[in-house]
Amino acid sequence: MAEVYEMPELAESVVEGEVLRWIKKEGERVERDEPFVEIMTEKVTVEVPAPHAGTLIRTLAKEGQVLPVGAPLAVFGEPGENADAALAAFKPAHGGNATPAATAAPAPAPAPVPTGASVAPPPVQAVAVPPNVPATLPADGAVAPQPVHREGRALAAPAVRLYARQKGVDLAFVEGSGPAGRIRRADIDRFLSGRASAPAPAAAQAAPTPAAAATIWRGPNDRVEPLKGLRRIIAQRMPQSKHVSAHTLNVDEADLTALVELRKRFKPIAEAQGVKLTYLAFIAKATVAALKLHPFVNASLDEAAHEIVVRGDYNIGVAVDTEQGLMVPVVHGAERRSVLAIASEIARLAEAARAGKLTPADMEHGTFTISNSGSIGGLFTAPVINQPEVAILGVHPIKARAVVRDGAVVAREMMYLSLSYDHRLVDGALAVRFLSDLIRLLENPEMLLIEG
């Protein structure tokens, strides 16, 4: 008989997945373990294998559509079987939207996990996580309520029911905020953004999307593209970060003349070892040293738990510009790596990011991020904090500029440094001290031998 296949939990604590591409179309036959749909989550992109041989009799989401883990994704069966009957009889194994504890494999098929060792490990490719706000925030707080599954009729107006179908949302899982439990359009939007039935305070926590929801005019010369994939995630995360953190900016300049000299000297040595020695590697090393002096800059704020998490590791995220958009892979344990090792790891991560080959492990557990626009240009930036971190360093072009040294105007290799910090945890004085220490280390790179 026809079976409903649920959105699998493709990685730990992933609560939703985006249908990137239907590899198989409705009515097409699939063999067991043959990939039938490509799903992107905030951690991995996976070609999901079919649970068993059969016909894909119904797809329940459009490409670009996001479904919560456990929501019906497709119906498998034999040609002619009624998908509706299967859907009517469908009882979610998960109870819909994932809770942190929900790790059980969804029926009827074992959930393919990215590292799946047994049959047909699904290919893991592009992995994208720009500022990963929701991965931790909603999971911790009271904003991830238990999903509901209603028996019988869901109270919703016809236009809302149509909207739900267009979004691939099963109303049985949506809690209505209207009188008598009526489900409104906004309830579906909230459900989709993982804040099912969250009451007013949570609504305030939502990204300021209403402005975007207003109709935006389209001219005859305009091109309209679907907002999907990495771009959709970035579009969602950036305002969330701005909303969560009290963004404050501190800008200073560093005289990198000594560092330029140093790099010039070591570059051939590094090249002999096959490593391109970048300024970024030095800056990351110096950043770790400065963070050690100011632990609160290498921390997270868990408001829901009323706790400050001071990080014991120095996992430095590096913003990478790719064709699809911004990605932030992480150099783990930077405090244990030499400048050379950091340079080589950054090179590996950047390459993997551009090739769409990052793994979930490459993306996780950053504690501080560096955003480098040095090779592109500009004076300085005000970067957006990569949640749940509390600060991000902006690194910019090194330019010879006229400065005053000992009463004389001289040309020095100068760079602006900017620090966006979360004033909830990092006060202005701390930010200035941190940046000053960082500059001191960069201006005197030999200090890295002592403090690094």
Place this chain on the structure above:
Amino acid sequence: MAEQQVDAVVIGAGPGGYHAAIRLGQLGKKVVCVDRDAVGGVCLNWGCIPTKALLHVSEVARHARQGAEIGVEIPQVNINLTGVQKFTLDVVSANVKGVETLFKGNGVQWAIGEGSFVDKNTVKVTKKDGSSETYKAKDVVIATGGAPVDVKAWPRDGKLILNSDDAVRLPNIPKRLLVIGGGVIGLEFATVYNRMGTEVTVVEMMPNLITGTDLEISKTMARILKKQKIDVLTNTKVEKLEKGASTVKATINGEGTANKPETREYDQVLVAVGRRPVTDNLGLEKTGLALDEKGFLKVDAQRRTSVPGIWAIGDITGGPLLAHKAMKEGVVAAEAIAGLPGVAYDPVAVPNCVYTDPEIATVGLSEEEAKAQGYELRIGKFPLAASGRARSMHESDGMIKLIGDKKTDVLLGMHIIAPQAESLIGEGVIALEMGATLEDIGLSIHPHPTLTESIMDAAEAAHGKAIHIMNPKPTAAAAR
């Protein structure tokens, strides 16, 4: 034999078919609509529309006859059959022309002939003169509708034994008419003929008229019909029909005859025992589609059959055999074919109207159904006798009954016996679809003086606060 490639073929130009065809045309599809008969199907040609014309004529006749009761004396009321037939046909042809114009305006091609499958993507249209043309299409919508059920023992002859297709053309006005079947169609014709002056007997096998309707509504209607001198015999069977030269002798037995066989003589008999889906000569076997045991095609929410590219709408898909259901299905199927996202046939409830005098209209759950589904009920009723508007229309027979869920106050069903109940029920449909509560209905200002304000009164009555009737004394627990 001409062959033409199109995007979609719709077989059947009834209400479902013409909706599908027009919507497909609107969505830019090259579509051809096939029907052996005229555009409009049963609804426009043999059902909804001509019967409403007859109902109107007979209602005018009744008003004329009852004029004296309200001070308008009309000495003699004559019915000119030719005039009635002309009016009915004019109404039909105006409607048919309207649909034809819409076909043209939306680029829908129109093919007259018998449509049948050659294979799942090919439909052959055989014309009356034996010539044929063939259409190939990615999508084919089956909208072949239904036809009256014939009873083998009482074959229709169009003279003494009629079905609804005969009666709607009103060949004559019999003195005595036996209507077999107390369902929607039987009662409509009973009403038409009764108002034309015929003595009408309705025999229904089941314990109540219009099986499935709220019991109180059904019983109230039976009472009203009896008051109008229609002989309503429920729990009763017609055991035998004996045709004579110009009359039919019917042996009737059951509750209506005190369980003793009784032979009565009628000038005509109308057999209205139900309708069946039509798939004759459709060539379904060439598509791999199979009917279920009741003769229906199984479809999903978008009206896809089990064969990709073949869709089915209307009577052929089962459920209530109603034009408005078929119409919505036609639109859904057309939009699904065009790839519009999210479309589905998912009504909370389909309204049902019976054109008796006064009319019955219902939507949602009956009291019995709601109880069977485990609801605790909050019921509000309002008799039309308490409505100023009904009184001033000289039409005080009827009632409004609202059924709500006691726990949530959400409306579950609305049941109306009233003049123009079929129009009043629109409020119930919207209320159900929107998930309205009885309180919502009661709080909404309804215009005065109207029949629709009685719906508000009924909703208030459910909460014990109707103004125009005495409310039951609230118990301490119920007071709020």
